[in-house]
Amino acid sequence: MKVILADYSGFCFGVEKAITTTFEELNKESKNDIIYSLGPLIHNDQVVEDLEKKGVKVIEDIEMLEEGSVIIRSHGVPQNTFNTAKEKGLNIINATCPFVKRIQNIAKTHHEEGYTIAIIGNPKHPEVIGINGWCDNKAIIVEEEKDIEKLQNIDRLCIVVQTTMSVEQYEEISKKLEEQVKEVVKYNTICLATKERQAAAENLAKEVEAMIVIGGYHSSNTQKLVDICKKIRPYSTFHIETAEDLPMDLLQKYQLVGVTAGASTPKWIIKEIINKLSNI
Ligand code: SF4
Structure with missing residues (x-):
């Protein structure tokens, strides 16, 4: 054959960066210290198991932590997770992929300017949940065509897309969204x-x-x-x-x-x- x-x-650039950052931190810490990862660092069980043996413990909620170091993985997190981590005095190791950070910034600035944010993506995916958290959780998440009905009485719309969506899906859905609203700015944020x-x-x-x-x-x-x-x-x-x-x-x-x-x-x-x- x-x-x-x-x-x-x-491995993409963002995952490579998250893994390198984590290893750098592991090398800095004394042997007994555990680093916490908010959700599995990457979507690969074999790598996550290996990291666990080296001292990276996965937790699901920042509220579970009172001290120590926490890694924000490449998918990013909502703004209030950062605020909570800061309030608790945790050492934040931010491995948010710069491509995801860019979407969070677009969502935040346009939300502040009065746009409704539409995120084309999977509403359950941590990246989408994270982006939504940078615009006060007010975004409309559009996963498929029927979700377009959620757009009622909207004058100004800012469209972004989950980094891993297919170009085809983005083009189809964004075109339909554009037909519904008068003023639209759109960003193809597929990485x-x-x-x-x-x-x-x-x-x-x-x-x-x-x-x-x-x-x-x-x-x-x-x-x-x-x-x-x-x-x-x-x-x-x-x-x-x-x-x-x-x-x-x-x-x-x-x-x-x-x-x-x-x-x-x-x-x-x-x-x-x-x-x-x-x-x-
Ligand atoms: S945005 Fe792209 S480069 Fe960044 S972690 Fe996701 S897939 Fe990788």
Whole structure:
């Protein structure tokens, strides 16, 4: 079997930065100190388990902490989480991805200028919850077309989009939103890493017989890669987390297989999977 890795795959700039920042902090701390991460640092169970062994404990709520260091992961958090952490005197290690920070700033400034903020994205995703928290939780979250009905009596609208949405979804939904409101400013805030990964996955899926998409089952950007590959290879796209998940029986019949990986997938997992596939 011949295996081709997509031109862009694996750790993105923001995740790489969050991991590096965390390791720098771990090296600073004395051995007994624990660093807390507000939610799993990245959407990859293997990496999160490894970090836990090294002293990074995942907590779900800032209220659980009274002292120590807390990492804000690349998805970012609402403004009031920062305020609470400051009030408690916690040491804040801010690993918010600069691309996410930019959206938070757009939401905040436009909200202060009187715009209603529309976030195209998944309302349950921490990045979207975080962005909403920078405009007083007043944003309208539009995940699909039917959510557009939520826009009633709005004069000025500012549209932003979750960094990991597909360009296609953004274009479709933002166009419909524009038809509803008189004054609209829109920002395509899908990050470059996402665009590159999606385009590379799409191109590769057209070239090969089957696609392997590596990444956490709960990872939004990985799921988008799966959707893109499935559009081209509906019956031969396989989403896996680790080498053990490879459907070896089903893969035997293919001669040319493509591999891509979400932004939270470390190189060693990609390498292990490519090696296993190459041996078929
Ligand atoms: S996917 Fe983009 S926005 Fe998200 S952490 Fe990576 S670089 Fe930052």
